Amino acid sequence: MKPEQSANSYAIGEGKKYLLITFGCQMNEHDSEVICSVLESLGYSAVLTAEEADLIIINTCAVRQKPEDKVTSLLGKYYALKQENKELIIAVGGCMTQQEEAARYIRDRFHHVNIVFGTHALPRLPLLLEAAINYKGTIIDIDEDYTGREELTAAHSSTFKAWLPVIYGCNNFCSYCVVPHVRGRERSRHGEDILKEAKSLAARGYLELTLLGQNVNSYGQDLAGDYTFAGLLRDMNYVEGLKRIRFMTSHPKDLSPELIEAVRSGDSICEHFHLPVQSGSNRILKNMNRGYSREHYIKLVNMIKDSIPGVSITSDIIVGFPGESEEDFQATLDLLKTVRFDNAFSFIYSPRKNTTAAAMREQLSHGEKEERLQRLNEVQHAISSELNLQLEGSTVEVLVEGPSKNNIDMQTGRTRTNKLVHFPGSSDLTGKLVNINISEAKTWNLAGVLEGENS
Numbered sequence: 001m002k003p004e005q006s007a008n009s010y011a012i013g014e015g016k017k018y019l020l021i022t023f024g025c026q027m028n029e030h031d032s033e034v035i036c037s038v039l040e041s042l043g044y045s046a047v048l049t050a051e052e053a054d055l056i057i058i059n060t061c062a063v064r065q066k067p068e069d070k071v072t073s074l075l076g077k078y079y080a081l082k083q084e085n086k087e088l089i090i091a092v093g094g095c096m097t098q099q100e101e102a103a104r105y106i107r108d109r110f111h112h113v114n115i116v117f118g119t120h121a122l123p124r125l126p127l128l129l130e131a132a133i134n135y136k137g138t139i140i141d142i143d144e145d146y147t148g149r150e151e152l153t154a155a156h157s158s159t160f161k162a163w164l165p166v167i168y169g170c171n172n173f174c175s176y177c178v179v180p181h182v183r184g185r186e187r188s189r190h191g192e193d194i195l196k197e198a199k200s201l202a203a204r205g206y207l208e209l210t211l212l213g214q215n216v217n218s219y220g221q222d223l224a225g226d227y228t229f230a231g232l233l234r235d236m237n238y239v240e241g242l243k244r245i246r247f248m249t250s251h252p253k254d255l256s257p258e259l260i261e262a263v264r265s266g267d268s269i270c271e272h273f274h275l276p277v278q279s280g281s282n283r284i285l286k287n288m289n290r291g292y293s294r295e296h297y298i299k300l301v302n303m304i305k306d307s308i309p310g311v312s313i314t315s316d317i318i319v320g321f322p323g324e325s326e327e328d329f330q331a332t333l334d335l336l337k338t339v340r341f342d343n344a345f346s347f348i349y350s351p352r353k354n355t356t357a358a359a360m361r362e363q364l365s366h367g368e369k370e371e372r373l374q375r376l377n378e379v380q381h382a383i384s385s386e387l388n389l390q391l392e393g394s395t396v397e398v399l400v401e402g403p404s405k406n407n408i409d410m411q412t413g414r415t416r417t418n419k420l421v422h423f424p425g426s427s428d429l430t431g432k433l434v435n436i437n438i439s440e441a442k443t444w445n446l447a448g449v450l451e452g453e454n455s
């Protein structure tokens with residue numbers, strides 16, 4: 001059912017409260033900021049507990065099974081809340097529910113859910129909410145029409161750093177990945193629109209922007225003309241007031257020397273590449289449909305390291321892809337030791353519906369995958385510690401994000417290379433650039449002392 005346009009939607013949240021729960025990647029976090037903005041324009045205000053909420057929205061992730069399981073478990077818990085408060089509206093959206101099977105499963109299994117919506121439905125959220133107030137069944141909107149999506153603004157959760165999407169969707173169809181199925185084909189935003197938004201954020205005092213896309217390197221390929229991601233970065237570098245420009249995620253198959261040069265020469269462009277390799281075995285890379293070889297990847301990393309002193313390189317790795325032999329896995333361990341990533345996010349292969357890898361025979365047992373994950377993490381943790389140790393005694397620039405979770409006298413922030421730093425200091429440093437002398441390196445973060453403010 002698709003709701004009809006109505007003139008009354010604007011007031012439907014007046015005096016009401018919403019709880020928004022987000023799973024998944026940065027793009028999903030950005031979508032959640034857009035959802036917040038839509039809800040707040042309708043009069044809703046945010047709360048932190050389900051008990052206080054008139055509206056609960058879960059923004060889901062479908063990349064692996066675990067976050068999907070967490071959503072169904074949460075929905076089970078909310079059944080009791082709905083029994084106590086029949087007016088409560090529960091909505092489930094995002095990548096998981098963009099899949100028709102999952103959308104139907106939620107409708108049939110959890111009758112207390114009012115709205116199931118997909119990744120393209122954000123502009124229609126007011127109409128869906130209004131319809132749900134008057135309709136007792138479950139409304140589903142997984143239409144692929146995204147008209148109006150770009151015009152929606154985000155309610156940024158920070159006053160000094162923000163996400164800025166540059167390209168939506170993905171065309172790559174890596175054989176394990178559900179993303180192209182739930183986020184559609186690549187759609188680049190126009191350069192002028194991105195730069196206009198960047199300038200407006202900078203004018204409002206934002207210091208750091210992260211350019212987002214499933215594969216930022218294919219930015220512009222679907223637009224007329226020959227504007228590339230490297231060109232966009234060069235233009236971003238001249239936006240007055242911006243001190244740090246980040247970008248993610250880069251696909252190794254189309255990372256160009258022009259992009260490396262743009263990062264090297266752009267003062268505001270941070271020296272960090274998140275460049276997922278996924279596997280070190282050519283046989284597995286081919287079965288993953290990644291479009292590059294181990295040798296090509298190593299060559300790219302060497303080019304980046306040679307051009308940009310002090311650069312950090314992080315990666316994603318999948319262990320236990322179908323048919324991964326001990327020899328293939330050894331090739332991945334060997335690649336980790338050759339490249340020496342600053343950090344690698346490792347994942348157990350999770351079969352996803354409608355992907356070609358899920359249909360491959362030779363699926364590994366959970367035990368085998370777990371064991372490989374542990375061995376891989378041991379190797380990577382040692383490398384991360386060694387690389388961090390090299391920073392002891394040096395001074396790094398940190399953008400302060402606020403007090404650390406466990407100790408309000410300690411502040412937390414990130415280096416240009418995206419490393420987490422803790423230091424003793426007061427919370428009025430939040431949102432400022434400071435210099436920190438690193439006194440102690442750990443596997444996951446660095447500790448240091450404040451030398452002075454930088455801006």
Ligand code: 5AD
Nearest residue numbers: 063176177276316317347348349350
């Ligand atoms: N199983 C495990 N990990 C996956 N990723 C994507 N799809 C899967 C899957 N089916 C990982 C990849 C990707 C990261 C965002 O999630 O490593 O880079």
Ligand code: SF4
Nearest residue numbers: 170172173174177179
């Ligand atoms: Fe998934 Fe591959 Fe696209 Fe990344 S590039 S979103 S892994 S299909």
